[in-house]
Amino acid sequence: MLHLQNGVSDVIFTRIMACETSKQALDKMKEEFQGIEKRQQPIINLRRDFKNLKMKENETVKQYSEKIIVVVNNIRLLSDQFSYSRVVEKVITTLLERYE
Template sequence: MASSGFSPAAPPVFNGEGYHIWVVKMKTYLQAFDLWEVVNSDVEPEPLRANPTVAQIRQHADERTKRHKAMSCIQNSVSDVIFTRIMACESLKQAWDKLKEEFQGTERTKQQQLLNLRRDFENLKMKVEEIVKQYSDRIMAVVNSIRLLGD
């Protein structure tokens, strides 16, 4: 990370609620440390060739270390109850996918949630006692929920 004086806060803690929000925050957190790209990669760094240079040794060590740092970030950003569900995972991708499957559901579940949210959006009407700001907030809550599901 560049020495810009930026020091991100501790990772957001996931306790089983608000998974979609936690994912967005966690992705940004990992990106701040240049660790996001290793989350979706389940490929181990290639072994060093014979007679590697010092630069190659450092790069290889950095690649291996990134995987452990990212796993540590994920393990430390979940409550103990959630941690017990991923503690047996061997790889970072396996842990991330397990959380995704359990708390986001299958693709079919996600599509059903999107359909329900779109229906809610289409049926939104301003209530008589409601001010424009409150109505706008309700609209944005539904829109943001749709966005969090990736649509």
């Protein structure tokens, strides 16, 4: 069990730390990650939505950033990595000219 816990990332470790045996830990990981292929399409759709986001003329910066955060949080809920720097870059590069 020690080798298994040391061999996984912190995110996975928190999911298996309550398991008492390595079999329980492996079963837990199998249960959680078995359906990962089914989650790929929603992630692809959300990433496309993120890529296509643009600020509208009548939107405030707050409204626009909230819209971005909703998409990013949905991507993260599906266990996909998404860096803060990428979010900041999106906001900065897609703001209207009047905000530059």
